[in-house]
Amino acid sequence: DQQVKQNSPSLSVQEGRISILNCDYTNSMFDYFLWYKKYPAEGPTFLISISSIKDKNEDGRFTVFLNKSAKHLSLHIVPSQPGDSAVYFCAAGGNYGQNFVFGPGTRLSVLP
Amino acid sequence: NAGVTQTPKFQVLKTGQSMTLQCAQDMNHNSMYWYRQDPGMGLRLIYYSASEGTTDKGEVPNGYNVSRLNKREFSLRLESAAPSQTSVYFCASSRMQGPGELFFGEGSRLTVL
Numbered sequence: 601d602q603q604v605k606q607n608s609p610s611l612s613v614q615e616g617r618i619s620i621l622n623c624d625y626t627n628s629m630f631d632y633f634l635w636y637k638k639y640p641a642e643g644p645t646f647l648i649s650i651s652s653i654k655d656k657n658e659d660g661r662f663t664v665f666l667n668k669s670a671k672h673l674s675l676h677i678v679p680s681q682p683g684d685s686a687v688y689f690c691a692a693g694g695n696y697g698q699n700f701v702f703g704p705g706t707r708l709s710v711l712p
Numbered sequence: 713n714a715g716v717t718q719t720p721k722f723q724v725l726k727t728g729q730s731m732t733l734q735c736a737q738d739m740n741h742n743s744m745y746w747y748r749q750d751p752g753m754g755l756r757l758i759y760y761s762a763s764e765g766t767t768d769k770g771e772v773p774n775g776y777n778v779s780r781l782n783k784r785e786f787s788l789r790l791e792s793a794a795p796s797q798t799s800v801y802f803c804a805s806s807r808m809q810g811p812g813e814l815f816f817g818e819g820s821r822l823t824v825l
Binding site: 602604606609631632634636641642643644645646649651689691693694699700701702703704705 | 716745747752753754755756757760770771802804809810811813814815816817818819
């Protein structure tokens with residue numbers, strides 16, 4: 601049973617609009633979350649993180665929201681750009697040496 | 713600034729053959745990891761090394777062995793490759809186990825016929 605779920609395998613968005621990628625987790629021990637971006641034939645690269653003591657973290661065009669009671673987080677990209685087209689992985693882990701568990705990924709396509 | 717370097721990038725094996733994937737990091741990180749990526753499955757942890765001199769099993773360790781050669785290097789060995797091990801393998805490192813960013817290599821695509 602997957603502990604980290606990304607229920608949308610793919611998402612298409614028009615350039616300039618908002619992209620919203622969702623992630624759900626089942627393990628209440630998870631208290632640190634990351635988003636990674638992956639281009640074809642490259643390794644994943646870190647995008648943004650959030651600790652469970654916060655419910656929002658922003659970095660430029662990227663904002664991550666965490667709803668602990670719903671065990672749900674989302675990544676907002678505003679405005680979306682064609683260069684954002686990639687696979688996005690959500691990962692969850694713990695502050696006490698837990699290794700990160702990754703979701704299956706969502707492929708984002710930003711259309712010009 | 714190479715970061716995390718994996719070799720080889722591509723490999724084709726026959727069932728039963730053995731091979732070793734090499735990984736090296738130049739960021740003085742304590743923890744290193746091997747993941748595999750399969751379609752629809754995300755990244756699954758095979759083995760990890762929280763610090764030099766220690767290794768532990770992850771989620772999918774069967775059919776693999778690892779060696780933490782020194783602080784920089786962490787290798788993954790397939791002793792008798794099987795078609796189910798066809799995958800893309802990623803090495804990663806982090807300053808320490810726990811919260812914080814993982815840095816990934818570019819990946820090694822392995823096909824077992």
